[in-house]
Amino acid sequence: DVLKDKLGVYLVTDERTDVANCLRVVHQALEGGATTIQLRRKHDDGRVLVEMGHAIREMTRAYHALYIVNDRVDIALLTDADGVHVGQSDIAYKDVRKLLGKDKIIGVSVSSLEEAKGAIHDRADYLGVGSVFPTSSKSDADLCGIRGLQEIANLARERQTKPTPIVAIGGITATNAPDVLQAGAHGLAVVSAIMQAQNPAEAARNFCNLLAK
Amino acid sequence: DVLKDKLGVYLVTDERTDVANCLRVVHQALEGGATTIQLRRKHDDGRVLVEMGHAIREMTRAYHALYIVNDRVDIALLTDADGVHVGQSDIAYKDVRKLLGKDKIIGVSVSSLEEAKGAIHDRADYLGVGSVFPTSSKSDADLCGIRGLQEIANLARERQTKPTPIVAIGGITATNAPDVLQAGAHGLAVVSAIMQAQNPAEAARNFCNLLAK
Numbered sequence A, B: 001d002v003l004k005d006k007l008g009v010y011l012v013t014d015e016r017t018d019v020a021n022c023l024r025v026v027h028q029a030l031e032g033g034a035t036t037i038q039l040r041r042k043h044d045d046g047r048v049l050v051e052m053g054h055a056i057r058e059m060t061r062a063y064h065a066l067y068i069v070n071d072r073v074d075i076a077l078l079t080d081a082d083g084v085h086v087g088q089s090d091i092a093y094k095d096v097r098k099l100l101g102k103d104k105i106i107g108v109s110v111s112s113l114e115e116a117k118g119a120i121h122d123r124a125d126y127l128g129v130g131s132v133f134p135t136s137s138k139s140d141a142d143l144c145g146i147r148g149l150q151e152i153a154n155l156a157r158e159r160q161t162k163p164t165p166i167v168a169i170g171g172i173t174a175t176n177a178p179d180v181l182q183a184g185a186h187g188l189a190v191v192s193a194i195m196q197a198q199n200p201a202e203a204a205r206n207f208c209n210l211l212a213k
Ligand code: NI
Pocket: A043, B043
């Protein structure tokens, strides 16, 4: 399954760094083997997002990686993204599908079995499952833990001949990644573990190696 | 000119009130004669914006008013808005046009002659000019004053056989509205003067009467 593999090392951009620095780290992560880049910057205006989107589109194309936009379907359309990722309070899956057409990838964040059932029923292309571990950026309500991840992964397998790929997110590091993969994740979504790494390329390479095992 | 008239009493939604209350005030403003409703809520997530957009679309249709979405082209597309309003740091006019097609209305915020020249050159359907008066929500950098409004209105008239309609915004009240219209504005964009009024319908009616003079 090509999509499942492409979701392996899934970098979500940081909001803390400036634009130029953010793009530099994205480039290094791709150099290290990141397979998907999600543009997620909730506090940037549209014009900056379009500019970043174009830059990430060029880089991901050169590295045969996926480029996904968080929430803003308009930015995804303008910058020729491969898809959109939405949370439970963002535009609903069906509405995103209307705007993007049938061929683009739509990922949906879920943190409970019920949300996972809904997203699978909608035929989301992949599930973003988390938070697996507590993180500073997410409230306790969204915590699903390794146990929750496992239950959702089982659900995705049981119900379907072709299981919906699962990308785990939330506090994932090279240390805990083996447990996350063991629990059924196909992809590892990370922010800080790459964006804040001394050497982002090396950090991405580490995750690639863990996936290859 | 139908568009110019439709922009007369231009209500921009408040961010301070809750969704139900916001929609109730919009309804009252339409009852009082508001001619355009702009959905502008920077801190709401996509799903809430879609819900509000559908509600405003229904109400504005019933009252033959325009429904414009601030910044989010995706929300405008999903809720069948009449157009989109963008600021200088939002998605650029040309990009908005690509997504919306040629028939929808696109308004552009300008606060200087130079920005106005750019927007007129782009063929924006109308200009949002301001802030005319200081407001709590805008920095000093964006203040153009009555003088700036007048210069921009003159520019729009001089350069074109069919002047670009001008909607003034920023601190406009029933008291200062006559000066704003005298300076060349075709429309009065207001937030607090209607959203925070004891009687929003009456407040809207007052502005209608000032425009009719
Ligand atoms: Ni914010």
